[in-house]
Amino acid sequence: MVSVRQGARPRLRNGAAALAAVSMLSAAALLAACGGGGGDSGTPAASSGNSAGNGNPPGGAPGAPNAPPASGLATTPGGPAISIEPAPQTVSAGQQAFFMVKADGATSYQWYRNGHAISGATSSNYFAPAAQSGDDGAVFAVAVSNGIGTTASTNATLNFNTAADASPPASFWGSTASLPPATQVMTFAFLNRTNGKVPDSQIFWQIQGRSASGQQINEFHSIADAPTFDSPGINSARMYFYIAPTIAGATQTPTSYYDFIEFNLGRGDATQPWNFNGDTTRVDAFGLKLAIRLQCTGGTDVVRGEDYGTFLEDRSVTFAKYLATVPAEFLTTGTQNAPYRIVEPGGAANFQPGGANAAYYDSYVDTVWAANGIDPAIVPKPMAFLRFADGSRPDLIAAIERHVADQPGTFKADGTLVNPNFWSTLPQSAFYPAGPANYYAKFWHTHGIDALAYGFSYDDVGAHSSDIGCNSPQRLVVAVGW
Known part of the structure; x- marks a missing residue:
């Protein structure tokens, strides 16, 4: 915080x-x-x-x-x-x-x-x-x-808000016990939490993918028409949400109000329990406020996503708060596609190769490589904006994003950690101590339930992302905010 x-x-x-x-x-x-x-x-x-x-x-x-x-x-x-x-x-x-x-x-x-x-x-x-x-x-x-x-x-x-993790009160989620039980694998439920700004008929959800049995799934409804979905097993899917006057206007463009969660609902074989794994994500952009609540037969009851205060405020306040929080280099991430989206730094023109801030991380990367003796022949230095040749060094990538990679002895010459338990020795409060850092990601952690968020591709390193999961899932409740 x-x-x-x-x-x-x-x-x-x-x-x-x-x-x-x-x-x-x-x-x-x-x-x-x-x-x-x-x-x-x-x-x-x-x-x-x-x-x-x-x-x-x-x-x-x-x-x-x-x-x-x-x-x-x-x-x-x-x-x-x-x-x-x-x-x-x-x-x-x-x-x-x-x-x-x-x-x-x-x-x-x-x-x-x-x-x-x-x-x-x-x-x-x-x-x-x-x-x-x-x-x-x-x-x-x-x-x-x-x-x-x-x-x-x-x-x-x-x-x-007396909740230490900044989560919403129980009333925010409604009566989950009254949701219809699944006849297939689990129940998805969808809540309008736009504080009266948008009617249920103008909030749409969409699930596309293939079920575990091979059946094609293409569900596209408003919350008014279908507030719940009895879901079969679905592998590696996205659940999209849109705010639009009609379903025809529910599109994925830079001038559309949309967002998504990622999830997988599967199992190895029929002898094993079903497993749900999913997350809210800000890896690409912020489009709509989202929060999820997962409940499972084993007693799991966990929530992730934007915090309660963020849901209560209008999106104009959220945009203004973001712009008043981040340093000047990041302002374009909040204005480039306003009022529809706040984009991740790699999606902002000024951080692209040739852009005004393309070299934002260069001096820090040079310091990290020199301080740790990282061999550029083994681990090439990234291009703008932190585009690594591959994702085989997640700890290094996460440490650079969070500005905690420059202490000598943190990494070996091949870019792997000297201490495999490095992340357990570093509290989240130590992240982003100075620039250059991914202040876009920092904002979503600051305003995420339990300070957890998926602000960049490897934000799950050290267990700091919004990822949740369990066996024998019963229901997932998704709240959509303005």
Whole structure:
């Protein structure tokens, strides 16, 4: 998780870039592709309430330190008009709430917590310090000025999710016990968790592949028409999700809202139990918020995907948060295909051979090879963006992506680890300590359930990916968010 030391200045980054993207990501523009809003299938509690289910009212007890101020901030005539107000944020311990505002013509900003000015918080966006339970119900607002007058924003509440892994509450998943049992191998269930932005009739799921018995499978439905699927065994498949006005518009293009999970549902032979293995993935891009819950007869009950706070916020906030988090070299990954996709660095033009940042990793790669005595005749240095000749050195690739490969004695001349237990000696908090690093992947870990994500092809090295599996699976519930 990203953290701020006690007494550190608030984190204010890439404000202009984030707001430029928000202009492209207005709610009207985003919803136009889907014909407006709609209802969720079992919509979770509104994000402005105590959505984490921790038993405390959103504003704290009367007279508590986090009680909101009795009166709002002062507004004076002639101030800029606010077009995007700060939105509520739900965060778990160690995560940072992100607040932003858009006001055309604004020349100065001052953020407030519970009516008190925050020192140094004078940008269009504000990252609060790493959250603690005592922050639950804190109220944030901003005053924007243009030299003529001042306009006060509406309040935005910080809601603290008591789940240490940042996962959603049980209510988010609905009653899994009431799902129809499988007559074949396992039940897939699909949930609309777009917070009312999109109706069930405009969220589509698709499974294509070949069953274990050789039967061709081609299922393509809306959640409204088919909220569940009785699945046979399917080998090495993808489950796609789309948001579109009609099924004809559910396509896989750079200007489409779509995403997928990867899975395998198989067994060696009829004497063995069925096995499910799957993951949410950000290896290629972010398109839609996805979370999965796997339940099996042996007691396995595990969740992966985007965290609860990410599901509760609008995608325009997610895009803006991403742009305000990553360094300048990575901004194009969030703008190149906005508002549809945030692409992985290798898919961004500036990281391609000949691009402005094609050499982003070059000096670090040189350092890693020199510090460890890696023989380039055995392991050629990668091309942009970290394109290795082959994938036979997953530990080396992962260590470079995470910026933990440069200590002498980490790798042998052939690019394999000196200590096979290297990853067990290094906590995830030690990853991405400095650039160059894959800050795209870091973002999805920061906002993933249990800080796990598939941010690049070998992110499973060291067991840090969103991969899950079990024998004798019963059901997989997939939540689709906006």
